[in-house]
Amino acid sequence: MLVLEGQERSGGGLQTDFSILPGGRHDHCATVLPLAAASPFFRAIGLTERLSWVHSPAALAHPFDDGSAVLLWQDLERTAGELGADRGRYRALFQPLLERGDALLATLLTPAPGAICFPGFSVPWSALFHFAREGTRSAARLCQQFQTEQARALLAGLAAHSTLPLERVPSAAFALVLALCAHLVGWPLLRGGTVQLTARLIDELAAWGGRLSSGCGVYRLTELPPARAVLLDLVPKNALALVGQRWPRRYRQQLARFRHGPGVFKIDWLLRGEIPWRATACALAATVHLGGTAEEIAAAERAVVNGRIPERPFVILVQPSQFDHSRAMPGVAVAWGYCHVPNGWQGDATEVIERQVERFAPGFRSRILARRAWSPLELEQKNPNLVGGDLAAGWPTLGQLLTRPSWWPWPPYRTPDPALFFCSASTPPGGGVHGLCGYWAARWVDRWLQRLDRVDRLKSM
Numbered sequence: 418m419l420v421l422e423g424q425e426r427s428g429g430g431l432q433t434d435f436s437i438l439p440g441g442r443h444d445h446c447a448t449v450l451p452l453a454a455a456s457p458f459f460r461a462i463g464l465t466e467r468l469s470w471v472h473s474p475a476a477l478a479h480p481f482d483d484g485s486a487v488l489l490w491q492d493l494e495r496t497a498g499e500l501g502a503d504r505g506r507y508r509a510l511f512q513p514l515l516e517r518g519d520a521l522l523a524t525l526l527t528p529a530p531g532a533i534c535f536p537g538f539s540v541p542w543s544a545l546f547h548f549a550r551e552g553t554r555s556a557a558r559l560c561q562q563f564q565t566e567q568a569r570a571l572l573a574g575l576a577a578h579s580t581l582p583l584e585r586v587p588s589a590a591f592a593l594v595l596a597l598c599a600h601l602v603g604w605p606l607l608r609g610g611t612v613q614l615t616a617r618l619i620d621e622l623a624a625w626g627g628r629l630s631s632g633c634g635v636y637r638l639t640e641l642p643p644a645r646a647v648l649l650d651l652v653p654k655n656a657l658a659l660v661g662q663r664w665p666r667r668y669r670q671q672l673a674r675f676r677h678g679p680g681v682f683k684i685d686w687l688l689r690g691e692i693p694w695r696a697t698a699c700a701l702a703a704t705v706h707l708g709g710t711a712e713e714i715a716a717a718e719r720a721v722v723n724g725r726i727p728e729r730p731f732v733i734l735v736q737p738s739q740f741d742h743s744r745a746m747p748g749v750a751v752a753w754g755y756c757h758v759p760n761g762w763q764g765d766a767t768e769v770i771e772r773q774v775e776r777f778a779p780g781f782r783s784r785i786l787a788r789r790a791w792s793p794l795e796l797e798q799k800n801p802n803l804v805g806g807d808l809a810a811g812w813p814t815l816g817q818l819l820t821r822p823s824w825w826p827w828p829p830y831r832t833p834d835p836a837l838f839f840c841s842a843s844t845p846p847g848g849g850v851h852g853l854c855g856y857w858a859a860r861w862v863d864r865w866l867q868r869l870d871r872v873d874r875l876k877s878m
């Protein structure tokens with residue numbers, strides 16, 4: 418098994434370095450890893466136990482202009498207790514999902530109907546029906562069931578991770594999955610940075626006899642050594658450029674129709690001291706959602722999809738060194754924040770992002786020692802899978818969620834060429850750090866190769 422990585426440093430979205438100023442360690446992309454902590458694949462290979470996890474007391478904080486904040490705790494009752502009149506409704510929404518929560522999450526992270534094809538996979542049907550009823554709607558509809566601003570804003574912020582407008586189906590599913598993860602495993606980080614996961618995965622590869630070659634970008638199929646199966650960790654656009662005419666026209670047309678969602682504009686900060694939150698409870702969570710009310714978040718996300726950068730964007734902010742002291746020198750803190758912007762947007766969102774942080778943490782700007790901003794195109798230059806800054810390797814609309822990158826051939830890891838497969842986040846279950854796109858791709862490849870071997874044996878009889 419040979420892994421070819423284009424960059425000198427391996428890891429893709431799982432890299433950490435000291436690149437702003439010495440004294441603070443920054444994750445380039447992923448930091449908060451609920452899907453990795455819940456990943457059935459990482460658990461099955463014993464990786465989850467070998468990593469050093471850091472949990473902030475609360476998974477998430479969502480502050481408001483009046484200096485209050487709502488917190489998402491791992492404990493369901495404690496979270497429901499934050500929501501006043503919506504306490505019962507929140508409990509009724511999540512209790513049925515959590516009854517067989519691990520099995521439900523494993524099912525949701527499986528290419529439908531892949532769960533049924535592999536023996537030993539147990540589908541928690543009643544939880545799945547509850548999820549389908551509540552999740553296959555828009556976040557706007559989900560929020561309408563709640564009376565309090567706290568509950569509505571909390572769910573809107575979770576749903577906004579999807580990059581879909583909140584009026585669009587199935588944005589509610591993202592809110593449910595992210596809250597489900599919070600209640601099952603929390604939203605943990607890795608001590609020392611996400612690069613720790615890269616290191617463990619490379620060890621795992623070596624333990625299975627595999628080899629990694631970095632600095633080996635592949636831009637033509639002829640550059641590859643002979644292999645029975647090639648797994649492409651590429652978005653369709655880049656796979657098309659690599660494979661070209663070797664795929665039939667109908668399949669190429671399908672891939673060409675694959676859509677990318679909004680991009681992100683990200684800023685890494687090195688700060689003097691921690692962030693001075695007006696709502697002090699924000700210091701209890703590694704992730705903070707800065708968007709104000711549900712209506713405001715919905716308007717911001719709608720503006721992005723309509724090609725505009727909102728005055729008050731929805732900012733996802735992460736403050737890892739607050740909980741993992743190995744990431745920064747004493748007296749110094751690292752944090753990052755991003756907002757969604759139109760795909761490939763070429764402007765500078767530094768001002769609007771920092772203004773939004775300042776709104777909930779007066780004095781934030783005066784603590785900035787250094788910053789590094791990443792525009793969508795800079796992100797794409799660093800990693801060609803981030804097309805136009807799209808961090809999910811394809812917009813998770815209902816159609817593209819289940820059949821990404823194409824509806825034919827099935828399963829979507831296959832391509833019309835029996836030796837070429839997709840394994841990127843453009844396949845189910847999509848973006849996020851969980852290793853499951855590669856896991857499911859590898860299982861189908863294994864099945865496929867066994868089938869070819871059987872045919873060969875029959876032919877030779």
Ligand SMILES: Cc1cc2nc3c(=O)[nH]c(=O)nc-3n(C[C@H](O)[C@H](O)[C@H](O)COP(=O)(O)OP(=O)(O)OC[C@H]3O[C@@H](n4cnc5c(N)ncnc54)[C@H](O)[C@@H]3O)c2cc1C
Nearest residue numbers: 422423429430446447448449634635802808842848849850
């Ligand atoms: C700013 C940002 C923040 C994020 N935060 C989180 C988070 O907190 N939690 C979370 O779960 N997820 C987060 N994500 C998403 C997460 O990083 C991705 O979903 C995940 O990394 C996808 O993994 P992957 O292996 O499919 O692709 P990638 O991590 O993108 O890796 C693809 C690799 O393929 C290489 N490559 C591409 N083309 C070629 C080629 N032609 N030849 C050779 N090599 C090539 C690239 O260099 C790259 O190393 C974030 C993403 C971004 C951009």
